[in-house]
Amino acid sequence: MSMSGLITKTSGMECAERSPNETSVEALATRMVTLVAIVPAIGYTLVAFHTAAALLNDVFAGLGRLVSVAEFTPHAILTTLLEPMVLLMGVGLDEVHFGARLLATELLSSEVVAYRELTSHVGNGALSVRTRRVLTFALCGFANVSSLGVAFGVISTIAPNRSTDLASIGFSALVAGCVANYLTACTIGKYIHDTEILLRNF
Numbered sequence: 589m590s591m592s593g594l595i596t597k598t599s600g601m602e603c604a605e606r607s608p609n610e611t612s613v614e615a616l617a618t619r620m621v622t623l624v625a626i627v628p629a630i631g632y633t634l635v636a637f638h639t640a641a642a643l644l645n646d647v648f649a650g651l652g653r654l655v656s657v658a659e660f661t662p663h664a665i666l667t668t669l670l671e672p673m674v675l676l677m678g679v680g681l682d683e684v685h686f687g688a689r690l691l692a693t694e695l696l697s698s699e700v701v702a703y704r705e706l707t708s709h710v711g712n713g714a715l716s717v718r719t720r721r722v723l724t725f726a727l728c729g730f731a732n733v734s735s736l737g738v739a740f741g742v743i744s745t746i747a748p749n750r751s752t753d754l755a756s757i758g759f760s761a762l763v764a765g766c767v768a769n770y771l772t773a774c775t776i777g778k779y780i781h782d783t784e785i786l787l788r789n790f
Contacts, residue, residue: 626745633741637733641696666692673770677726678777683719687726694727695766698734702727721780726773731765 645661652660667688674687686709694702706723709715715723736758744751 622746626742629745630738630741633737633744634734637737638697641733663689663692663696666695674726676777677722677770677773678780679719679722680716683715686715687719687723690723691726694729695732698732699727699729718777718780722773722777725776726769728772729765729769731762731769733762735765736762 641662645663648661648665652658667685670688670691671684674684674691675681677687679687690702690706693705706715706720706727710720739758740751740754743754
């Protein structure tokens with residue numbers, strides 16, 4: 589195979605070549621200008637994503653009131669859908685709903701909000717040790733709407749011609765991230781009991 593066959597072209601991607609005469613100060617200044625443009629873009633995108641989520645939540649809640657359904661919001665629906673997954677992680681039946689609610693919060697908002705709620709319940713002693721450990725791993729990831737907003741903000745600033753590509757794989761990446769977190773939590777839930785017995789008898 590010739591060397592030309594090893595060269596791949598990225599459609600629509602323009603790479604800026606660094607000038608050999610560019611000094612360290614010039615490089616730093618250029619990168620700082622890019623950073624200054626990225627930070628507001630991230631903020632605007634996060635605000636837009638959270639505003640859209642709040643609007644969607646209000647619309648669903650309004651529809652729920654029309655049909656006399658109290659908990660008809662994206663968060664409540666997602667909580668119900670995630671309950672079987674939390675049960676597979678090894679969380680007790682009496683704590684499954686709470687665990688699913690935390691996963692829904694992490695997915696629709698951010699892991700920071702979910703961990704804050706988890707910490708408040710840990711401080712009150714309302715959760716078992718097993719559930720605390722499993723949920724700690726289940727929430728440990730960036731598969732949420734906020735991270736997707738950050739990715740859109742960064743890509744749209746530094747490579748606006750690739751925004752369409754990110755939009756096409758954004759949902760798939762979100763699902764893959766969630767699956768990775770949940771598989772880790774399932775693994776922890778599988779072996780945590782055996783580990784406790786081993787440490788107790790050591």
